[in-house]
Amino acid sequence: MTRNMFVDIKNVSKNLTDFSLENLNISFEKGEIIGLVGENGAGKTTLLNLISGILKPDKGQILLSSNNIGYCFDALPEPENLTIEQLNTIFTGLLAVWDSDTYFSFVDEFKLPKGKPIGVFSKGMKMQLNVSITLSHNPTLLLLDEVTAGLDPIVRRTVLNTIKEYAISSECIVIMTTHNLEDISDICNRLILLNNGSILLDDNFEDKSSKEIELIFRKTLGYGDM
Numbered sequence: 102m103t104r105n106m107f108v109d110i111k112n113v114s115k116n117l118t119d120f121s122l123e124n125l126n127i128s129f130e131k132g133e134i135i136g137l138v139g140e141n142g143a144g145k146t147t148l149l150n151l152i153s154g155i156l157k158p159d160k161g162q163i164l165l166s167s168n169n170i171g172y173c174f175d176a177l178p179e180p181e182n183l184t185i186e187q188l189n190t191i192f193t194g195l196l197a198v199w200d201s202d203t204y205f206s207f208v209d210e211f212k213l214p215k216g217k218p219i220g221v222f223s224k225g226m227k228m229q230l231n232v233s234i235t236l237s238h239n240p241t242l243l244l245l246d247e248v249t250a251g252l253d254p255i256v257r258r259t260v261l262n263t264i265k266e267y268a269i270s271s272e273c274i275v276i277m278t279t280h281n282l283e284d285i286s287d288i289c290n291r292l293i294l295l296n297n298g299s300i301l302l303d304d305n306f307e308d309k310s311s312k313e314i315e316l317i318f319r320k321t322l323g324y325g326d327m
């Protein structure tokens with residue numbers, strides 16, 4: 102699949118009560134898997150919310166090549182009494198782009214039970230379902246907010262591999278926030294470090310270890326070596 106995809110953020114500012122993101126300029130292109138890192142409160146989720154349209158910029162504009170966005174929040178937002186099968190029925194009715202076959206292929210890959218209420222799922226199962234839903238409407242832009250937080254090493258690896266495979270086969274843009282620098286090392290090819298609403302570092306890379314990324318992170322933020 103070849104698609105001409107971009108996200109273009111131009112002179113964007115957003116003021117929240119005690120936080121502001123000032124005059125942000127940045128672009129993303131197809132094939133990029135961007136790791137968005139920064140300390141707690143740096144503005145990572147705010148930036149994802151601006152890109153997705155959940156938040157509107159006070160100034161500037163955000164241009165997207167497509168509105169088919171897959172936004173995976175850090176918790177499963179669907180009602181807990183529903184089952185995987187019922188969710189399929191709902192999304193089939195709601196979304197013209199919903200692909201049931203893809204949905205059930207992810208559900209089967211993750212070995213998730215289709216008839217149980219999702220509220221009884223473990224954290225890892227919920228995140229695997231979250232990812233399955235996010236990838237089942239052929240999104241051209243994936244926004245992933247801390248999708249590996251609290252996952253055991255095996256589930257984390259499965260989730261990351263699934264995201265990477267989707268990113269490569271669909272040539273979409275992935276923007277992923279994480280506090281785990283191994284996630285960046287494992288699947289990303291671009292690192293963005295946000296601090297207090299500003300971009301401190303924007304680095305394209307191949308094959309960097311999480312240790313090397315941590316050193317860059319610490320150096321850029323002015324912390325000494327460990």
Ligand SMILES: Nc1ncnc2c1ncn2[C@@H]1O[C@H](COP(=O)(O)OP(=O)(O)OP(=O)(O)O)[C@@H](O)[C@H]1O
Binds near residue numbers: 142144148
């Ligand atoms: N709706 C809102 N109204 C007011 N302030 C907000 C709102 N949403 C976020 N903020 C503030 O904006 C700042 C950035 O929050 P954000 O969630 O974007 O940070 P983050 O980098 O994702 O943090 P974390 O790593 O802890 O998840 C914080 O100070 C937060 O309190």
